[in-house]
Amino acid sequence: MRKPIAIFSVLLLTACGFEPVYGTLGQDESAAQETVESTLAQISIGTIPDREGQYLRNALIDRFYRHGRPAETIYALALAPIEERLTDLDITKSSDATRGQLRLETEIKLIDKKTGVTVMERELRSITSYNILGSEFTNRVSEDNARLNALDDLARQIELQVSLYFKR
Numbered sequence: 001m002r003k004p005i006a007i008f009s010v011l012l013l014t015a016c017g018f019e020p021v022y023g024t025l026g027q028d029e030s031a032a033q034e035t036v037e038s039t040l041a042q043i044s045i046g047t048i049p050d051r052e053g054q055y056l057r058n059a060l061i062d063r064f065y066r067h068g069r070p071a072e073t074i075y076a077l078a079l080a081p082i083e084e085r086l087t088d089l090d091i092t093k094s095s096d097a098t099r100g101q102l103r104l105e106t107e108i109k110l111i112d113k114k115t116g117v118t119v120m121e122r123e124l125r126s127i128t129s130y131n132i133l134g135s136e137f138t139n140r141v142s143e144d145n146a147r148l149n150a151l152d153d154l155a156r157q158i159e160l161q162v163s164l165y166f167k168r
Contacts (some may be wrong), residue, residue, distance in 0.1 A: 048106075077108060104151065128150045
């Protein structure tokens with residue numbers, strides 16, 4: 001019973017128009033050279049203020065420049081300063097919070113350097129939460145870890161949005 005269902009679902013998946021973002025899917029060699037990954041390497045990443053911005057920029061550099069930094073780029077990626085909001089959740093009867101929520105928001109713009117036109121603009125956000133415990137040191141470590149996880153998520157979202165833009 002499981003084998004026919006598995007075969008049917010594979011056939012159904014192939015008929016849905018699914019295409020890999022980073023692959024070439026039977027294209028000739030010249031088209032394979034112009035993949036999304038090579039296009040990502042042609043984007044210069046602007047500076048982002050504050051420590052969180054530096055971390056996010058480094059994460060984007062790791063994701064975009066897999067084979068080294070290019071000498072010249074075609075596009076520029078501009079990011080707005082990261083806005084951060086901390087919210088206390090799960091308030092006890094004694095008015096103590098046991099859970100915290102961290103929300104990071106930014107806006108990205110992909111600019112064609114030749115024409116100066118903004119070709120893509122997106123608002124992105126990442127929300128994460130962490131435990132608030134009795135120790136101030138533990139709270140600080142948990143909050144910092146949640147912040148790094150949210151920044152990594154923003155980097156993943158930015159890579160995905162730019163990749164999907166170039167794939168279309």
